[in-house]
Every structure is written in C-alpha cells, then in structure tokens.
Amino acid sequence: MLGSLSLLWLVAMTTSLVSKAQILTPQDYEEEDDEAVTTPSLAVPCDYDRCRHLQVSCKELQKVGPVACMCPGLSREDQQPDPPRLGEVQMVAEEGCAVVHWCAPFSPVNHYWLLFWESNGAPQRSGPLNATVRRAELKGLKSGGIYILCVVAANDAGESRVPEAGVEGPENWAGSSFGPCRKLIMPPRPVTLVHAAVGVGTALALLSCAALVWHFCLRERWGCPRRQGTAQASEAL
Numbered sequence: 444m445l446g447s448l449s450l451l452w453l454v455a456m457t458t459s460l461v462s463k464a465q466i467l468t469p470q471d472y473e474e475e476d477d478e479a480v481t482t483p484s485l486a487v488p489c490d491y492d493r494c495r496h497l498q499v500s501c502k503e504l505q506k507v508g509p510v511a512c513m514c515p516g517l518s519r520e521d522q523q524p525d526p527p528r529l530g531e532v533q534m535v536a537e538e539g540c541a542v543v544h545w546c547a548p549f550s551p552v553n554h555y556w557l558l559f560w561e562s563n564g565a566p567q568r569s570g571p572l573n574a575t576v577r578r579a580e581l582k583g584l585k586s587g588g589i590y591i592l593c594v595v596a597a598n599d600a601g602e603s604r605v606p607e608a609g610v611e612g613p614e615n616w617a618g619s620s621f622g623p624c625r626k627l628i629m630p631p632r633p634v635t636l637v638h639a640a641v642g643v644g645t646a647l648a649l650l651s652c653a654a655l656v657w658h659f660c661l662r663e664r665w666g667c668p669r670r671q672g673t674a675q676a677s678e679a680l
C-alpha cells in the first residue's frame with residue numbers, strides 16, 4: 444500500500460516536472476530569439492570615421508540610417524571639446540600652401556579653425572570650418588618659413604586647448620604626433636632653388652674669370668719665364 448502510494452507520488456512529481464519543463468522551454472527560446480533580434484542591430488557601429496573629410500555627425504547617421512547603430516561616446520555638451528588630432532600635413536612648396544588633415548575629438552563640436560604662427564610672430568587664425576570638415580588648405584606660407592600649426596575645435600561651451608604660444612620649446616609639439624599642434628618647416632620653392640643654382644653658377648663663373656684675369660695680370664707684371672713656360676704648355680694642351 445505504502446509502496447504503491449509512493450509510486451503514485453513519484454509518477455505525479457515526474458509528470459508535473461515534465462509539463463513544467465515543456466511550458467518553460469518554449470518561453471525560454473522566445474526570450475532568446477528576442478535577444479538575438481535586438482542585439483546585433485545595437486552592436487553595429489555606425490559608419491562614422493572621425494578622420495573622414497565631410498563626415499556628418501554620428502547622431503545624424505543614427506537619425507537617417509535604416510537600422511539603429513552605435514556611436515562612440517562623446518564628452519559632455521556643457522564642456523569645452525577635447526583637442527582634435529592633427530593628421531597628415533602636405534606642403535606644396537610651389538604654391539606656398541599646406542593641406543592639413545585632422546581627426547575629430549570624441550566631443551560635440553560646432554566648428555573648427557586653424558591657428559598658426561611663425562616662430563616669433565603673432566598667431567593668425569583661419570575662418571571657421573563647419574563640423575563636417577577634416578581637411579583645409581593653409582595659404583600664403585613663406586618658403587623656408589617655420590610655423591607652429593594647431594587645429595582647434597569649438598562648441599557652445601568653449602574651445603579646445605592649445606599649448607601656449609609663449610611656452611618654450613616647439614619641440615614639445617613636434618614630438619607629440621597625437622596632439623592638435625605641429626611644427627611645420629616650409630621647404631624652399633623650386634623657383635628659389637633654381638635662382639639659387641643660377642646665382643651660385645654665376646658666382647663661380649665670375650670667380651674663375653677673376654682668377655684667370657689675376658693670373659694673367661700677374662704673369663704680365665712679373666713676366667716670369669718659368670710661368671711663361673707653363674702657360675705655353677697649358678696653351679699647347
């Protein structure tokens with residue numbers, strides 16, 4: 444009697460467990476399915492490259508895009524932006540200009556501008572460049588000039604930091620390849636080089652003429668026979 448009761452109890456327990464398992468299992472799968480649907484779209488980063496020229500802001504991409512995507516975290520809007528990172532700078536010696544590339548900071552930015560100064564000159568700044576811009580041309584640079592160039596980001600809360608113009612040692616900025624500033628040395632223009640070559644050539648020609656004239660004048664004045672002999676020998680050659 445006891446044995447059959449315990450057997451019944453055992454049967455009841457197992458069936459209830461099995462039915463519970465059957466009830467639970469599909470729900471679990473559904474939950475997992477939901478996660479599977481939502482997770483990848485959240486995990487996809489937006490097609491945003493902070494170094495790409497004319498890159499619209501990541502927020503815009505999120506608004507426009509067909510699928511939700513993730514943006515990199517930004518610093519707060521009520522704080523001045525972090526400094527941008529100055530990238531490649533191509534110098535065009537013929538035109539006295541430099542093409543400057545940079546990357547956006549991880550901060551909200553309204554606009555950029557370029558700041559540059561000669562070794563001991565007053566800082567000059569370019570006009571404002573909108574927040575999509577990552578490349579700009581700097582014109583009117585003197586050939587052979589040495590400049591410090593910085594890129595500055597600004598938003599409503601202020602502008603990004605730039606090392607003080609007065610701080611000694613532009614080497615500090617030349618060394619920091621990830622900072623907003625760099626030292627630029629404009630190469631001399633090729634025209635200048637040609638001029639220099641022509642100048643040096645002319646000077647050399649004049650010098651040799653002078654040397655020849657001096658040589659012959661000396662010979663005429665002293666009339667040294669041995670010298671005459673060597674002169675004749677050289678003439679014969």
Ligand SMILES: *[C@@H]1O[C@H](CO)[C@@H](O)[C@H](O)[C@H]1NC(C)=O
Nearest residue numbers: 497499572573574575576577
């Ligand atoms: C930003 O400036 C660039 C270059 O001057 C221009 O092509 C672009 O249309 C501007 N974008 C906006 C949103 O003003």
